[in-house]
Amino acid sequence: MTARQALQEARERLEAACVPDARLDARLLLAAVLDRPQLDVLATPQLPLNQAQAARFFEWVSRRAAREPLQYILGQAHFMGHAFTVRPGVLIPRSDSETLARLAIERAVPGCQALDLCCGSGALGISLKLARPDARVSACDISQQAVALTRENAQRLGAGLDVRLGDLFAPFSGLLFDLIVCNPPYVPVGELDTLQPEVRHEPPLALDGGADGLAFYQRIIAQAPAFLKPGGWLLLEVGDGQAKAVEGLLGPDFAPSRVHPDLAGLPRALETRRAGGVN
Numbered sequence: 358m359t360a361r362q363a364l365q366e367a368r369e370r371l372e373a374a375c376v377p378d379a380r381l382d383a384r385l386l387l388a389a390v391l392d393r394p395q396l397d398v399l400a401t402p403q404l405p406l407n408q409a410q411a412a413r414f415f416e417w418v419s420r421r422a423a424r425e426p427l428q429y430i431l432g433q434a435h436f437m438g439h440a441f442t443v444r445p446g447v448l449i450p451r452s453d454s455e456t457l458a459r460l461a462i463e464r465a466v467p468g469c470q471a472l473d474l475c476c477g478s479g480a481l482g483i484s485l486k487l488a489r490p491d492a493r494v495s496a497c498d499i500s501q502q503a504v505a506l507t508r509e510n511a512q513r514l515g516a517g518l519d520v521r522l523g524d525l526f527a528p529f530s531g532l533l534f535d536l537i538v539c540n541p542p543y544v545p546v547g548e549l550d551t552l553q554p555e556v557r558h559e560p561p562l563a564l565d566g567g568a569d570g571l572a573f574y575q576r577i578i579a580q581a582p583a584f585l586k587p588g589g590w591l592l593l594e595v596g597d598g599q600a601k602a603v604e605g606l607l608g609p610d611f612a613p614s615r616v617h618p619d620l621a622g623l624p625r626a627l628e629t630r631r632a633g634g635v636n
């Protein structure tokens with residue numbers, strides 16, 4: 358079987374399963390199986406696949422046709438230009454969250470002490486540390502799988518991070534940060550079943566934000582002042598249509614907030630800072 362035949366068959370199977378971007382996904386899977394750049398695969402349509410390669414390719418195509426996210430199959434997701442290892446059990450980093458990552462990088466002053474709360478794969482904290490090597494970055498998650506994956510990604514990408522297991526701020530009792538960045542679970546529980554099929558392969562623990570999607574914002578906003586220096590930043594990703602509600606949760610402990618749009622123009626990253634010490 359040639360690369361062209363394999364791509365054609367895969368594309369038909371993926372299209373039949375209503376996979377968006379069937380052609381692109383087929384190409385990315387084949388490039389990964391052949392361990393060659395995508396363009397190489399296109400440029401050499403007569404390239405033969407051996408039996409093992411063909412078997413592996415069509416196994417991956419079947420998984421994708423079952424709407425498993427491409428990133429879980431490839432074991433990798435790109436975020437802020439870095440390749441993060443991903444696997445089932447931990448949320449896949451989204452390009453939407455790059456808005457929050459950029460904001461954290463902008464707000465981090467030299468030598469600052471930063472915390473990535475609910476770190477998942479470590480995408481936010483690691484991107485911050487790589488862009489601001491003099492920051493001291495901590496990260497935590499309630500999921501043992503997430504903590505293990507953040508440690509693994511930090512080591513592979515060469516980012517020195519202090520990664521701890523626990524519920525929100527619990528592992529950092531007594532510490533004060535200059536900056537806290539967080540992409541909490543924020544999908545209203547009733548909407549979990551309405552998300553695209555790929556998202557149902559991801560852990561509900563990383564998505565379920567309670568009845569109105571705001572459960573974690575309430576807890577984070579209530580606890581954050583005790584873990585922020587005066588004037589310290591609290592940077593939160595918010596879901597579609599949640600910015601106003603989250604702003605409404607900020608009490609007198611926080612300075613007025615600003616909301617930044619993602620690449621699609623949707624309000625996505627909210628910034629505020631602990632009142633006191635703000636010039």
Ligand code: GLN
Pocket residue numbers: 451453540541542543544552556563564565
């Ligand atoms: N952006 C994700 C989604 O809509 C949700 C991530 C989260 O809950 N933090 O699939």
